[in-house]
Amino acid sequence: MAARTLTIDGQLVSARAGETILEAARDAGIAIPTLCHLEGLSAVGACRLCLVEVVGSSRLLPACLTPVSEGMEVRTASERLQANRRALVELLFAERNHVCAVCVASGNCELQNLAVQVGMTHVRYAYLTPQCSVDISHPQFGIDHNRCVLCTRCVRACDEVEGVHTWDVAGRGVNARVITDLGLPWGEATSCTSCGKCLLACPTGAIFRRGTSVAELERDPRRIAVIVASRQERW
């Protein structure tokens, strides 16, 4: 496969043609924050955290979707990008009710990790404190919409990996919610196979296994990529 040489943050990086900036950067040990991206799932470029500066482009480009090209010059951590990313994380914290102290995912949460990674010390924006429901109608799992960041990883895992499409997004804008089947309680969603891939994919404590206490909770989103990779080997 043809190789491409590019510069990321001043470092010369070699990448395969067709790879994204994000993949090339991660191979080179350069961390670009992401949230909606999950290896094994299609990329959607929705969270905007992985936006990078590419010399010659007037717009910021999503690293998860932009393919590398020969001689490309990428900056992933300019002052502007860092400030903007911090603002995005703050906007997410202000959007719903993320109270880490009482969350099952605390200590094992990508949103929490992001806050640390981007250096968020406080939230400058008004908390929107929406009235969000908690659905524990499913015998094994539950969803707390207060902690959902609308990354749609559950929607994609269910559709692309499990092949069921129990999940989708309803409504729009800040009123958008992930839903199962016809917006009914999860327990009534007849299409759900209870496979738990949505749980694996969820970056926060929004989707949780019922009965797990904070200490017991352990999840590994990387298993999605493992599932996909092992299938490719098999087929």
Add this chain to the structure above:
Amino acid sequence: MAGALPRAAPAQEQDLAAPTVDNRQKILQATMRRHQYRPDALIEVLHKAQELYGYLSPTLLATVAHDLHLPPSRVYGVATFYHFFSLAPQGAHTCTVCLGTACYVKGAAALLAALEAETGLKAGSTSADGQLSLLTARCLGACGIAPAVVLDGLVIGHADAATLRARLHALLAQPPLAEEHHGSR
């Protein structure tokens, strides 16, 4: 001084006869058949379903999902994304205030406030007796006659609160409409 607009739903080829309670299902099926039950016809089919039934009930959405071979959540996601689709029954009469820029500059917000005060309804809601829905629109493109209000499909240009109040009273004074006219906007 008002002209009734054609129905807001897609005007495809002529459908069978005027819809009655009994043949609505048939008309909906015919619409789906004309689109060869293709998933991409979902929005067209939902337009027709809402035109026939007035709103999209869970049963209706489930039927559409089943017949177009779509996951129910996708149908629900689409039905809730677009403002045209309503998942709850609308009032027998509808009053839609345009809040486009031209109407806004010409006092549409005050007009809406007056109507809210008059009817006791918040924009976007339906009266408890199911007789009236007070709605807003983003822009009807009737900017030349702003502010514009649509009463049961009739566009009223250069609308003022006094005239509207009178017309609304006249409309609601009529005998209550039967079930099959529900949501015929």
Add this chain to the structure above:
Amino acid sequence: MDLAELNAIAAHERASRKPIRIACCTSLGCYASGAVELQQQLTAGVAATGRAENVEVVGVGCMGFCGHGPLVRIEPEDLLFEHVRPEQAPAIIAALDGGPCDVERGDPRHPFFARQLPIVRRNGGVIDPERIEAYIAAGGYATLYRVLHDVSPAEVIDQITRSGLRGRGGAGYPTGLKWATVAKSPGERKFVVCNGDEGDPGAFMDRSILESDPHLVLEGMAIAAYAVGAHEGYLYVRGEYPLAIQRLTRAISQARRHGLSGSQIFETAFDFKVEVRVGAGAFVCGEETALIASIEGRRGQPRPRPPYPAERGLWGCPTLINNVETFANIVPIIERGADWYASIGTARSKGTKVFALTGKIRNTGLIEVPMGITLREIIEDLGGGTPDGTPVKAVQTGGPSGGCIPASLFDTPVDYESLAAAGSIMGSGGMVVMDAGTNMVEIARFYMAFCMDESCGKCVPCRVGTVQMHHLLDKLVNGQATSEDLVQLEALCQIVREMSLCGLGQSAPNPVLSTLRYFRDEYAALLNAPSAAAPQPTD
């Protein structure tokens, strides 16, 4: 259908015309003001007075002077009547003999009409939009015939490129370049899509074109399909435009019946099938990738570009997307040549632009003017200033993606670059005039509320950022904001602009930025004394 048949239809249509014609505008503005009943009364009146032999009453498309409707025009005398009520029909018929008539008279030589240069609106107010014969009699479909028989696809694209036509949907991307990209993109199956999802509040150019001259758009689309190698097309129209949808649907079936749409058009090997798709109330669907998602029956959510639809569009196939007005320009350009078109307008913005002139303006309506005309000429000469003669304060162009241009800059010529330099955009053509009574911070809040409600929710900066900006503008309007809030608002404008996924989010801050640029004093006047509010604690 061949050329002889086309000519025969045109000849027959012209021969059946009567010496005197009473044209009654039946576009939405007039329609909603009682034009249909008026037309019926006129028809009945003509018959009752025994004039049916030499007088015809026809419904025509938009005359443009919507604020003064319903409009009636008598030809060949060129008499214009305004605000006509159905009961005034006998008086108008009496005026045919030069009798006294108390119906409000309009002046067809008024600058509102005289300063216009109708190219895409040339048939507006002239032909009956519901009859294909009327369009053919006005020269319609002859250009498509000539293109299919005598012009190669490459030559068509060359003509469009040399004409200098740029996208009329707002961004102004060179149309010829877009066509060339689609033509070059490899693929067996290609699509042509007409974007009629005119969502900007305060804009109704595309509605008027579709209602007044639907075949002009269809013929333009067919020529485009021939040029780029497409055989299927979609016309996506807002659900809010039932009259336009009805006329368009009728026009398509007429074209199909006449062999001007479908298979082997004009007995050539060229096939082009076109379908109407009705929007369902989502502003974001004006964005081309969201529009594609909507045609595919999905939630109208944009996806990042590249790849552009020209390479990967509908169902992954190369797709040409142009707006209604862009397609309406195609026939005139091919008919009269690229050089003619390029001679109109400015160095970089060619041709004409249709604007919807609304708000606090005496002459509300639709105008088509050459590029390069100044805002002052539009607002003062054509528009006649404010209804009560007080000074105009600003004009808003480009809707929620545009900005407010203050009166001090009214000598700005109307072209893509000049409007952008003034902090706004050409947009699709909405021009909302504001006077001293308009609070600019409230206008900014109005547009932000719009963007907030119309945000699809896919990307974080637009979904949450617009809510936060609206919250700050709300505080400002209510006199509760501090100077720190204003700083935060400006910072958010920058973040949402730089980080959002699509044009909706990227341009959502524009109304705030432009009002801050020109009317900062209005913001300052609303500020509360700066407080030492502590930042909110985090988790």
